[in-house]
Amino acid sequence: xxxxxxxxxxxxxxxxxxxxxxxxxxxxxxxxxxxxxxxxxxxxxxxxxxxxxxxxxxxxxxxxxxxxxxxxxxxxxxxxxxxxxxxxxxxxxxxxxxxxxxxxxxxxxxxxxxxxxxxxxxxxxxxxxxxxxxxxxxxxxxxxxxxxxxxxxxxxxxxxxxxxxxxxxxxxxxxxxxxxxxxxxxxxxxxxxxxxxxxxxxxxxxxxxxxxxxxxxxxxxxxxxxxxxxxxxxxxxxxxxxxxxxxxxxxxxxxxxxxxxxxxxxxxxxxxxxxxxxxxxxxxxxxxxxxxx
Amino acid sequence: xxxxxxxxxxxxxxxxxxxxxxxxxxxxxxxxxxxxxxxxxxxxxxxxxxxxxxxxxxxxxxxxxxxxxxxxxxxxxxxxxxxxxxxxxxxxxxxxxxxxxxxxxxxxxxxxxxxxxxxxxxxxxxxxxxxxxxxxxxxxxxxxxxxxxxxxxxxxxxxxxxxxxxxxxxxxxxxxxxxxxxxxxxxxxxxxxxxxxxxxxxxxxxxxxxxxxxxxxxxxxxxxxxxxxxxxxxxxxxxxxxxxxxxxxxxxxxxxxxxxxxx
Numbered sequence: 001x002x003x004x005x006x007x008x009x010x011x012x013x014x015x016x017x018x019x020x021x022x023x024x025x026x027x028x029x030x031x032x033x034x035x036x037x038x039x040x041x042x043x044x045x046x047x048x049x050x051x052x053x054x055x056x057x058x059x060x061x062x063x064x065x066x067x068x069x070x071x072x073x074x075x076x077x078x079x080x081x082x083x084x085x086x087x088x089x090x091x092x093x094x095x096x097x098x099x100x101x102x103x104x105x106x107x108x109x110x111x112x113x114x115x116x117x118x119x120x121x122x123x124x125x126x127x128x129x130x131x132x133x134x135x136x137x138x139x140x141x142x143x144x145x146x147x148x149x150x151x152x153x154x155x156x157x158x159x160x161x162x163x164x165x166x167x168x169x170x171x172x173x174x175x176x177x178x179x180x181x182x183x184x185x186x187x188x189x190x191x192x193x194x195x196x197x198x199x200x201x202x203x204x205x206x207x208x209x210x211x212x213x214x215x216x217x218x219x220x221x222x223x224x225x226x227x228x229x230x231x232x233x234x235x236x237x238x239x240x241x242x243x244x245x246x247x248x249x250x251x252x253x254x255x256x257x258x259x260x261x262x263x264x265x266x267x268x269x270x271x272x273x274x275x276x277x278x279x280x281x282x283x284x285x286x287x288x289x290x291x292x293x
Numbered sequence: 294x295x296x297x298x299x300x301x302x303x304x305x306x307x308x309x310x311x312x313x314x315x316x317x318x319x320x321x322x323x324x325x326x327x328x329x330x331x332x333x334x335x336x337x338x339x340x341x342x343x344x345x346x347x348x349x350x351x352x353x354x355x356x357x358x359x360x361x362x363x364x365x366x367x368x369x370x371x372x373x374x375x376x377x378x379x380x381x382x383x384x385x386x387x388x389x390x391x392x393x394x395x396x397x398x399x400x401x402x403x404x405x406x407x408x409x410x411x412x413x414x415x416x417x418x419x420x421x422x423x424x425x426x427x428x429x430x431x432x433x434x435x436x437x438x439x440x441x442x443x444x445x446x447x448x449x450x451x452x453x454x455x456x457x458x459x460x461x462x463x464x465x466x467x468x469x470x471x472x473x474x475x476x477x478x479x480x481x482x483x484x485x486x487x488x489x490x491x492x493x494x495x496x497x498x499x500x501x502x503x504x505x506x507x508x509x510x511x512x513x514x515x516x517x518x519x520x521x522x523x524x525x526x527x528x529x530x531x532x533x534x535x536x537x538x539x540x541x542x543x544x545x546x547x548x549x550x551x552x553x554x555x556x
Contacts, residue, residue: 075425077323085423089412092419098411100460102384102432122384122432125465125475127458131417146476176377179348236369292369 009169016218025049029160030178032056035225058082068095087253107153112186117149158188169216174233194222235290301553306535309334319345327396349374358546395440406463406482409456427460434461439480447487449520464499505532
């Protein structure tokens, strides 16, 4: 007999995590899907090409998972240049696909729209096409203007963190999606969204205009899953934890001391079998103190 | 106020006087001097200004104080915003960017106002100093009506004859038509403000020119710390220091934690 039950997209973290294979191109949105990133580090996935920015990207680089980054910004208000990104790029162990915000979004848009490239003006006259041979300076066939052709940036799997979803992958971001989330979703073959809460299908139906992503390939329940970073409407970033990361990773790289780096990840990531164990270690009291406002 | 303004406060006031009511002001990340400048201008003479930061837009002229956000990359940075364009529309209305004013820093800046945020070194795959990358500066500086280069330090390592790499084109290789010839429409860099002085660009060649020296700074200080030959005018005024009203407003209604008073 035909199975007449609508399929759930909810997967345990390890099941969804196993989709990510070494060598793939993945993207990380904002808020940062840290639960999944910790799974990737713990399971020693390597040689990834990663589209992302901010300290979540640095965390994955420091964790030893990244071969190449596609990023427009590798700094943060906390530090001029992120430590793992900086050291690995200077050593030549990390490849950087040099771009900027408009170029990146153009490449993602081209992928989402099934086009080979998208033209963009920002970057004309700069060193970007000299450094990044994938960017082609072209003359537009309509008016003859000089522009940059940005090739489609296709993604194997996009990893996002959002507020709520039902069990069928209808996702609703709280207070809008992050800057790149929708671009990253549209450019990807598959999307895994970790959420603060799984709600009923009726709740989603009561406000369908708030659905930002329908049919996500996998939903992972991950309350506080963006920690130590923020999740809109839920919690703010854990400044103390971020400072510790920056200090530990900066010293590990400047001393050339691998053990220090491994020690950091052992303590904050690898020793835990699950996201729940990680949260236990952070502690309820501390998590509550991060409640938004 | 009895004690004098710090250099950073002088820089912020110089910038705030440049801003006109109705401007749309966008400040990049980690630039406290322009962050203070736009808020000060908004309070003092800009009821119709729009402040744009990380996708949020706000007009908070009605508020008694407009403190700087004391947190980094967080949803709280859009507090007071009237709209939030992070849904992927941040770069979708460049048509309207002639009203927009942008502020940018750099690892290197050359005499034509070209900026490098990529890094230092001959081999781009193995830079001696890897910078934070170009952020959105290539697109913003291509389209905005005008922008200001703001440097945290004035040294010959920053102000160089030629940038190792160019993230954002200023006046390219010089000349008032240089941007037009490249096909980039915006108004280009207007001033370069540093802890030593204020500089602009000459009308024809678009070479960087000294405008005024901050109090206590000599022409020799500037020459010794600039890696290229600046255009020096016959008369060099001292940068106008903040008025008592400006400084009081800056300290009591914007920079409540004294970010520009330290260091």
